[in-house]
Amino acid sequence: xxxxxxxxxxxxxxxxxxxxxxxxxxxxxxxxxxxxxxxxxxxxxxxxxxxxxxxxxxxxxxxxxxxxxxxxxxxxxxxxxxxxxxxxxxxxxxxxxxxxxxxxxxxxxxxxxxxxxxxxxxxxxxxxxxxxxxxxxxxxxxxxxxxxxxxxxxxxxxxxxxxxxxxxxxxxxxxxxxxxxxxxxxxxxxxxxxxxxxxxxxxxxxxxxxxxxxxxxxxxxxxxxxxxxxxxxxxxxxxxxxxxxxxxxxxxxxxxxxxxxxxxxxxxxxxxxxxxxxxxxxxxxxxxxxxxxxxxxxxxxxxxxxxxxxxxxxxxxxxxxxxxxxxxxxxxxxxxxxxxxxxxxxxxxxxxxxxxxxxxxxxxxxxxxxxxxxxxxxxxxxxxx
Ligand code: PMP
Numbered sequence: 001x002x003x004x005x006x007x008x009x010x011x012x013x014x015x016x017x018x019x020x021x022x023x024x025x026x027x028x029x030x031x032x033x034x035x036x037x038x039x040x041x042x043x044x045x046x047x048x049x050x051x052x053x054x055x056x057x058x059x060x061x062x063x064x065x066x067x068x069x070x071x072x073x074x075x076x077x078x079x080x081x082x083x084x085x086x087x088x089x090x091x092x093x094x095x096x097x098x099x100x101x102x103x104x105x106x107x108x109x110x111x112x113x114x115x116x117x118x119x120x121x122x123x124x125x126x127x128x129x130x131x132x133x134x135x136x137x138x139x140x141x142x143x144x145x146x147x148x149x150x151x152x153x154x155x156x157x158x159x160x161x162x163x164x165x166x167x168x169x170x171x172x173x174x175x176x177x178x179x180x181x182x183x184x185x186x187x188x189x190x191x192x193x194x195x196x197x198x199x200x201x202x203x204x205x206x207x208x209x210x211x212x213x214x215x216x217x218x219x220x221x222x223x224x225x226x227x228x229x230x231x232x233x234x235x236x237x238x239x240x241x242x243x244x245x246x247x248x249x250x251x252x253x254x255x256x257x258x259x260x261x262x263x264x265x266x267x268x269x270x271x272x273x274x275x276x277x278x279x280x281x282x283x284x285x286x287x288x289x290x291x292x293x294x295x296x297x298x299x300x301x302x303x304x305x306x307x308x309x310x311x312x313x314x315x316x317x318x319x320x321x322x323x324x325x326x327x328x329x330x331x332x333x334x335x336x337x338x339x340x341x342x343x344x345x346x347x348x349x350x351x352x353x354x355x356x357x358x359x360x361x362x363x364x365x366x367x368x369x370x371x372x373x374x375x376x377x378x379x380x381x382x383x384x385x
Contacts, residue, residue: 004263006338009190009197010196011190017341026237030298033240033242039058047171050178052177052205056202058239058244059199060190060198061165063095064200064202067186068184072208072211072216073095075217079102079133080160081103082105085142087140088135091163111261112288112290118154119154123158130297131187132183135151135163138168138169138293142293143296143299146214148180149174159207161241163186165186166293167187170193182205183208183383184202187201192263193252193255194251198241199241209224225262270342271338277350279369281358282302282375283364296335298334301359304363307324307331307333314357318349320349348375355368
């Protein structure tokens, strides 16, 4: 039975991307690799919607978040973190680990950051002590999405830098780095762009590059200035994950051929089908309606259903792999991702499996209703709307 990978990253990877990953090894500083870097840099500028140099790090997304912080901040700097879930908490924790004084703008999991509260916090800081605001574009734990555009606008003329974790956002949801005035944006290869894990992509605004000149948080491997110098030569300072990048180049090719808007629409269509299917099965979607992600849906398990047993049944009887809950949501929810190389038929299969496993485990669900809701949401007429 072929596995259907529906976790919110790493995602299912297209065959041509896997083929590129399997290419013979090459000189990482030779002309053929330089050509790959030069292409990737251009592709990433288009994907990030920025004119700035996008750097590629040999790291998962978390290394990208660390790089975002250590390159623009100094120990003791006042930082506002606006976590909306587990990954936002992680971003704040990395800042603390490097000695930032982190103030949290609290938000209930499943909700969005209160734009007015952020605006008020920045306005009250008349001495401009707040050096950075940490945002999560798409919160993969709660299935939430923050309104980064509105939050960026709320900064007004306060000089705080906006650092954005868009690990599960870039590529799937609109993210206009330059137009919105975002200062550091981070994403990773194994999410919406459909690559394999191993690369983080990060871009700095000109203000962030200025901050990098005076920032004193310790950094070496993730020093963006070294990476920028190497990027100008079509290289990275240290050995790049060559195979990952060959795959990413192909994945980005596929992505740009589809087109950004079409890719956003695809993610929106798949996510709305997942939400419709879950609702028809009587499952409660965790995130508030106005805060829902287009890349991952977090749903509560029905009363009396053991989540590990449910996920095991999905995996073993149907080959369907979904994510579990993180931190305080562990054992309470499952997470269904809709990024990567998926087709409409995959959601039909997934919802048949979700419905049947729930019924087998004793939940009173209408399996056909779930499938029909998904089918209706993915029908050509619905997607043309
Ligand atoms: N932030 C978000 C929003 C994520 O979804 C993830 C990965 N699930 C991370 C950060 C961490 O990325 P990685 O696991 O690649 O280090």
